[in-house]
Amino acid sequence: MKDLKESLLVALWFxxxxxxxxxxxxxxxEQVVEWRWxxxxxxxxxxxxxxxxxxxxxNRRERGRPSADASSPxxxxxxxxxxxxxxxxxxxxxxxxxxxxxxxxxxxSYQTNIMTTALIYVMLGLGLNIVVGLAGLLDLGYVxxxxxxxxxxxxxxxxxxxxxxxxxxxxxxxGALFGILLGFPVLRLRGxxxxxxTLGFGEIIRLILENWNAFSFGPSGISNIPxxxxxxxxxxxxxxxxxxxxxxxxxxxxxxxxxxxxxxSRIGRAWVALREDEVACEAMGIDKTRTKLTAFALGxxxxxxxxxxxxxxxxxxxxxxxxxxxxxxxxxIVVLGGMGSITGVILGAFLLILTPEYLRAFSAYxxxxxxxxxxxxxxFRPQGIVTNVRRVYRFSAPKGKGDxxxxx
Amino acid sequence: xxxxLQVKQLTMDFGGLRALNRVDLRVRREEIVxxxxxxxxxxxxxxxxVTGIHRPRGGEISIAPxxxxxxxxxxxxxxHVTELGMARTFQNIRLFPQMxxxxxxxxxxxxxxxxxxxxxxxxxxxxxxxxxxxxxRSHEILVTFGLAGQADELAKNLSYGDQRRLEIARALATxxxxxxxxxxxxxxxxxxTAELEAxxxxxRAEEKISILMIEHDMRIVMSLSDRIFVLDHGEMxxxxxxxxxxxxxxxxxxxxxxxxxxxx
Numbered sequence: 252m253k254d255l256k257e258s259l260l261v262a263l264w265f266x267x268x269x270x271x272x273x274x275x276x277x278x279x280x281e282q283v284v285e286w287r288w289x290x291x292x293x294x295x296x297x298x299x300x301x302x303x304x305x306x307x308x309x310n311r312r313e314r315g316r317p318s319a320d321a322s323s324p325x326x327x328x329x330x331x332x333x334x335x336x337x338x339x340x341x342x343x344x345x346x347x348x349x350x351x352x353x354x355x356x357x358x359x360s361y362q363t364n365i366m367t368t369a370l371i372y373v374m375l376g377l378g379l380n381i382v383v384g385l386a387g388l389l390d391l392g393y394v395x396x397x398x399x400x401x402x403x404x405x406x407x408x409x410x411x412x413x414x415x416x417x418x419x420x421x422x423x424x425x426g427a428l429f430g431i432l433l434g435f436p437v438l439r440l441r442g443x444x445x446x447x448x449t450l451g452f453g454e455i456i457r458l459i460l461e462n463w464n465a466f467s468f469g470p471s472g473i474s475n476i477p478x479x480x481x482x483x484x485x486x487x488x489x490x491x492x493x494x495x496x497x498x499x500x501x502x503x504x505x506x507x508x509x510x511x512x513x514x515x516s517r518i519g520r521a522w523v524a525l526r527e528d529e530v531a532c533e534a535m536g537i538d539k540t541r542t543k544l545t546a547f548a549l550g551x552x553x554x555x556x557x558x559x560x561x562x563x564x565x566x567x568x569x570x571x572x573x574x575x576x577x578x579x580x581x582x583x584i585v586v587l588g589g590m591g592s593i594t595g596v597i598l599g600a601f602l603l604i605l606t607p608e609y610l611r612a613f614s615a616y617x618x619x620x621x622x623x624x625x626x627x628x629x630x631f632r633p634q635g636i637v638t639n640v641r642r643v644y645r646f647s648a649p650k651g652k653g654d655x656x657x658x659x
Numbered sequence: 660x661x662x663x664l665q666v667k668q669l670t671m672d673f674g675g676l677r678a679l680n681r682v683d684l685r686v687r688r689e690e691i692v693x694x695x696x697x698x699x700x701x702x703x704x705x706x707x708x709v710t711g712i713h714r715p716r717g718g719e720i721s722i723a724p725x726x727x728x729x730x731x732x733x734x735x736x737x738x739h740v741t742e743l744g745m746a747r748t749f750q751n752i753r754l755f756p757q758m759x760x761x762x763x764x765x766x767x768x769x770x771x772x773x774x775x776x777x778x779x780x781x782x783x784x785x786x787x788x789x790x791x792x793x794x795x796r797s798h799e800i801l802v803t804f805g806l807a808g809q810a811d812e813l814a815k816n817l818s819y820g821d822q823r824r825l826e827i828a829r830a831l832a833t834x835x836x837x838x839x840x841x842x843x844x845x846x847x848x849x850x851x852t853a854e855l856e857a858x859x860x861x862x863r864a865e866e867k868i869s870i871l872m873i874e875h876d877m878r879i880v881m882s883l884s885d886r887i888f889v890l891d892h893g894e895m896x897x898x899x900x901x902x903x904x905x906x907x908x909x910x911x912x913x914x915x916x917x918x919x920x921x922x923x
Contacts (some may be wrong), residue, residue: 509780512779512780512782513776513779513780516774516778516779516782516786516790517769517772517774517779517789517790517793518774518775518776518779519779520758520762520765520766520769521766521769523755523757523758523762524755524758524766524769526757527754527755527756527757527758528753528754528755530712530737530749530753531749531753531754531755532755532766533736533737533738533741534710534712534737534738534741534746534747534749534753535738535741535746535766535767535769535770535829535830535833536738536741536742536746536767536769536770536771536833537738537766537769537770538736538738539738545776549776641757641758641759641762641811641813642759642762643759643811644761644794644798644810644811
């Protein structure tokens, strides 16, 4: 009842606010004032409905909160059971794998290209997830490592004719090196201060690439970067696209494999502990310096690697591809998907990269929708689409010899 | 000498404020020592200096692990101090809230394990065996602390008393020879306090370690401590067994004020 009244007030306020622009129109030709009363009705009803919905969902959230702790384990368990049930899981995985393999044959080159782009962001998201999601270090300059990877391939190819497969590990290595380079000065910082310094670092790299003409060819960039080779066989454009798609699938699987193992290791635990409480983490005997630097280095490794692939995919790079917007986008993927959750980051990447591609009709409103979605997410589901579930260890062996298996 | 921790003339300043002034303290093997004093006396500062969170201005802090050799640890890094065998808890609980109870204890095992990035990715036999040992030992500790039933619960969902105990469990997982407890009984009800008392005695008996604790609850201090040190305004004003300290006029003055026996 109170909600109805409040919503009514909001609707009236809306009518008042929109009155001058929505209702009154001065027709300068006929020299008369037109009163568009139906617009007023629309504004009123729209405002009322929106406000009422808003209140309703907020209330539901408030009411849901006390019981959330009690009910969520059940829900989680149900989800987990659904997921671990082999009757459901195996066909689901098989269908997914089949779709992934068949994709280039079912859809056009254009679609495959978009999918490859999405996969690139999956890898970037997973890399940043190590730094932001696990270790809790807010990095706003992640795109710098992406640029390092891309330029290392482009430049090594230009000067020394290095091929894609040689450049891939080199790019990864250089990414890691720059990760450590950034890591050292920011060891003492956390939170907002860390975010600002990393942001600055990202901009420095971009500005260097833009202005050091002799080194990076400035804003005009580097073109004619070769696509990845396939045992020296010349591929047509379509074939190359498909090849790159499969390559990305393989690399994504590799990334998921490595990140998953890291996450559930001694080092992964140390990252999470560092995120949770830095002082306690140190007091428990964890070397903060080393743990932070590993997080930065390993996170940057993936960005360096993806950078090489990006350069090979577009065959042309310039500093405009590595702006702060990219960093923000990758960070959004991690936050939207669910920090620390691999499935979440993959979902987030597909959502944020594919939706704008398929909703080109609304491209004018893209940023508006993007912002709205983010605000709504933060209010109603701040932990992201997929919540990271902590691993459960089981003890079956006699005391002192714990055996561990994954249940969740 | 049988002192595992020896602090001599420890001095610490914050800006112009002298928080600790030439403080001496010694903890012997398998001894429970309490550090008491009014609020703001410098007790936690003392802990922070010993565990490496603050770098002391002057003085000597040296440790002699049982079976190890004596070494000076002034200005050693925090994690290094823990590795050497001194683990602590915090006055305001500092668990890892989003990790499970078991994982919290497993973090304590971190410095006793070695697996690196490569081991984590390849998950070779050595890494797997090490992980198994970590899980096994952590579980054992949880059983000792009566927390095994909640091993998979997130730490933040535990009751207050359980969180305090988990913090001690986590510290114990680092295999210390000296456990530093910062107000372990703070905020506990009498029943929980009694349980804690029994637990501390059990830890000492089973693990054969020394315990240094800051505590305001005089009942637990008097009943547990072999020796008590009293700190006031950064100065060590008294040292001795429980009856000695209780009768010490300087201690009474510090706690109850200058004019305590004037009217008598």
